[in-house]
Amino acid sequence: ASHYWDYTREAWHGTAWYDSEIFEDDWFGVASPSNEHHILDSGRFAYTPIMKNARSFSAIVNPYGLLRSPWNTNPTPFLMRYNRTAGLLSDGNHQFPSCVAFAESMYKSTLAAMMNAFNGELHGPVHIMIGGHWDVDPIIDAVTAAAEANADDFLLISKFMWRQGLIRTAEYCSEDTPVDKCLAHCPTEITGDVSSDTGAMRIFEDYGIATTSLLFDTAKTVAKKYGMGLGDLLKSYCKMGHPGEMFSSAAPQDPTFWPLHGNIERTLQLARLMKEAKYLHFSEEWRYKHLTGGSDTHLVCDWSGVEGLGMPSCSTGTCPGHRSDDILPFTDMTKDRPGFFTNLEFYGFIRPQNEHMPYVYDSLDHWPACYKGSMMKQYTHSFVDR
Template identity: 25%
Template sequence: DNWMHLSHLLNAATHGHIHETIGGAWDNIYPEFLNGTVSPAVYTFAHSIQPLARILWRNDLLECPDSCDMTTDPKDCMCTCSEEKMAGRASYEILDSSGILESVEYFDHDGHLLDSFYNESTGKIEYSLPHYTHEESMDIYDGLLKLCCAPGKIGDQYDSNSPNDVTFWMLHPTMERIWHYMRMAPVVYNETWDPYHTCYGHNPDDLQPFRNLFDDNNEYYSNSDLYSLLHPQNEDLPYIYDNFEWPHCELLGYDMSATYRR
C-alpha cells in the first residue's frame, strides 16, 4: 500500500533475483557458507558480493584465470584471493584498506540498520561493531572477506547486458503493469519517496541519463520527474496496458479485483 514497500519488491524479489537465478550469478559458496541453508536475505547479500569482489580485484587481491577450456574442472576456473598478496593481514585490515568496509551497511541482531558504525576519532569503521562483541565483529569481517574471495561467476544478466536476454522484456513490463495497477486502485496508496539510499541514482532528486522524452527542454530528468511523467493517468504517456488481469494469481487464491479511478 505504499511506494517504498513496492519499490523494494520490484527491485529485488520480482526482478533482480530472477535475473540472477536465470543467468546472473552462480557457482558461489553461499549455501556452503551457511551449512546448506539459504534464506531470502542470502540472495540480497549475493547481489552485493559481486561488486564488492570487484573492489578486491581492482586492489590486485582477487585473481581470476584468463581463460578456461571445456576440460577444466569448474573448481579450478574460479576467482580466488591471493594468499601471498594478503600477506597474513587480518580481514578487517584488508577490507578497510580496499574500501569494502565503507561500501556495505551493517545491521544489529534483530536486522535493524545501525545508525552509526564509524569511529569519530579515526573516521573509520568501528573495529568492534555496535551491539556486537569483538569476537562477533571479527567473525563478520572474516565471513565477508571469505565470501568476497569466492564470488563465483557473473553472467550477462547480472549487469547492463541483461536487456540482451528475452526475459528482461517480460519482467519489466510485468512489473510496470503491477505498478500502474497500484497507482490507479481506489485504496490509499502512499507515494512518498524516502531519500534514504546511499547509492546515487536511487533517490527522488537524483538525475537519470534521460531527456527530451516528454518535452524539448534538453534537461535530464530526476527520478521524481520520471515518477510523475510515467503515471498511468498522464495523458501524454504514449501507451496503456489493455488489462489488469492476473488469472494465474487468482488460481493461487489471490484476490486481484479492484475498481479503478477514472
C-alpha cells in the first residue's frame, strides 16, 4: 500500500499543527528548528543534505551550485524549515485543511475546479507552513503583521518579477561568498531610476505587480507609515529572501513532501469511484482553471536566446507542462507501460479501476476526521442533506 499523511486529523484532534506526531524525531523531525539557519538538526532526517555541485545533474541550480531555484540564493547545504512566513506565524493559518474542506472539493462541477482546490487550499498551505520564508526586509514583516494573512504573497510576487526578468542573481557564487554578496536584486539597467515614487510605481504597474499582489495596497500604506518611498519597497521585493525547501521547487528534498501528496490522490480516486457510481457528477474534460494572484499570473515568459540583461518575451497563456498533451518527464514507470506519458494518459493510467497500478491505498473512504469516519458521509452530510 502507498503511504499517505492524513493531515485532516490534526485539526480534528485540536492539535497545533506544529505539534503533530509527524514532526517528532522518530518521524520526519521538528517543524521549525530553533537554530539560526533553520536547519533540521535532530531526528532521523537531521542534516539532510541538499545536493551540492548540482550543475552536472540539473541546468537549474542556485548560484552556489545547490539544487534550489536560481532565485533562492541561500548557501546552506541542508534541509531547512521555519514556521513563520515573512514574520507571520504559519502564514496566517491556524490549522491544516479540514475534512470538510476536502469534501467540498468533491462538490465542484469540473475536474479543473477540483484540481484547483487540490493544488491550492487543500495542500498548498501545508507546503508554506512547513517551509517558511525569512531574511526579508523589516518592512515586509511589518506589512504581513498589518495584514495578518497572505504573507506568502511576497515570495510569489518576487518570483513573478524574476520570471519577467526584473530580478536577477549571480550566475556563480563560490562557497565562501558571503550571503549579502550573492543576493537577488533588480539591476538599475533594467528598472531605470526608481528613487522617486513615480519611477517605482511605473515598475509596479508595468509588470503587473500592483494588480496581482494581494498585499500591494497594504504595503504602500505601511511603507508610507514608516517614512519609506515606493523605491525602498521595490528593493524589498527584489531582495526576495530565503524560503525553506517546502515553500519552493526544492520541496521533494524534504521527506514530508512524499506522504503529503498521497492524501490528495486518495481524494481524487474516491471522487472518480463516486462518479462511476453516479453519486458525483463532474466533467473530466482536461481544462485549466485560472485564478488571479501571485500563484497564477496567466503570464508565460520565453527566455529563448536571451543573454546578459536582455529581457524575455512574455504573453498571456498556460505554462508548458499543464496542457493535456504535454509530456511528463518520467519514463518506464511500469513494465506494462513503457515510454512517456502525457498528462491525459497519466490521468487515465491512475484511475482506481486500473489493475496494472503498482500501488493501492489501504482505504479511500475511511477518514477518521470526517463525519462518522467517512469522506462519503461527510460529503453527504455537508453538501447533499443540508
